[in-house]
Amino acid sequence: MKKRVKLDDIAKVVGLSKMAVSLALREDVSVSKDTIQRVKEVADQLGYTPNRFAQSLVNGRSRTLALLLGGSLHDDYQNQIIRGAIPYAIEKGYTLSIAPAECDPSLEASYIRKYQNLMVDGFMAFHCRTAEPYKQLKKNGVPFVLYTKYFEDLECDYVVCNDFAGGYEMTRRLLELGHRNIAFVYDEYLKQSSEVLNRRRGYAAALEEFGLPAGAASAISFDFDFKSNQTDPEHLLAKNSAFRERMSGAGRPTALFVCNDVLASSVYIVLKKLGLSIPGDVSVAGYEGVYLGQILDPPLSTVRSPIQDIGRKACQILIDKVEGTLPKSETIQVKLEPTVELRGSTAPL
Incomplete structure (x- = not known):
């Protein structure tokens, strides 16, 4: 050796x-x-x-950051975050340790405790909807940056997409295609999550701007359990009776704005099982711009979120906080702008 x-x-x-x-x-x-x-x-x-261990003993830093993946790993969203964050961390001499909590708050809290014992310098986090572990980190003065979504009742650093603007712009495009009966479809698990709330707020603002009554803003819950791996049509139909009835009855929406692309893929399955064509009978739009949307049939119109840029920027802010380039007392909140991509799943009314 x-x-x-x-x-x-x-x-x-x-x-x-x-x-x-x-x-x-x-x-x-x-x-x-x-x-x-x-x-x-x-x-x-x-x-x-360099001997990083020896350096950490001298300066009190481990040069290791924890990346908490509170979201699921069923699509390439988290993969793109990692692809944005890791090269920047390496460039700055840091290592990212990845912890997949997959929507489990108890596992997330356990990771945070264990990583603190390992003396990581800070956390990047896609949280599991529970603010308490992050309130404790803030109280203890441990740097952390949330990405993609944040807590509306916690003042902290975060990097997200401008989801209000994305929700507004996609809805405006659907309105310009002639649609007036546009429903917002959301995953029940994400109903109160900041990114979905802001996308829905943008959707409602666009309807209002076009002079549609307040009742025109319509939301439909869609039950999607990524952990069950059940995506066969009969299972999805059975779990989503309200959605099925809404799309089968008179006055059904002519366009659906789905809160994210992965959920939209399951919406596709149910719509086709009901005998509805996309976009002939109903236009469908998603959000995030992950790879899955490009290979659906027809390809999914979507709001493309700058995912890798979010990962890189969150990592940059965290390292700047760790190294003192940015004071810990200064709150940094960044919203990066999305872009709309219209594909084959949307068409004029």
């Missing part, structure tokens, strides 16, 4: 003390730029890698 290169090895080659080499690698202002460049060149040639 190859021997690990140490600061002493670099010091012997460049003719400096171990302390001077350490300062040069940290680009300390007391060391000249020429010396820093020389030390770094030798370090690269020898294959030197």
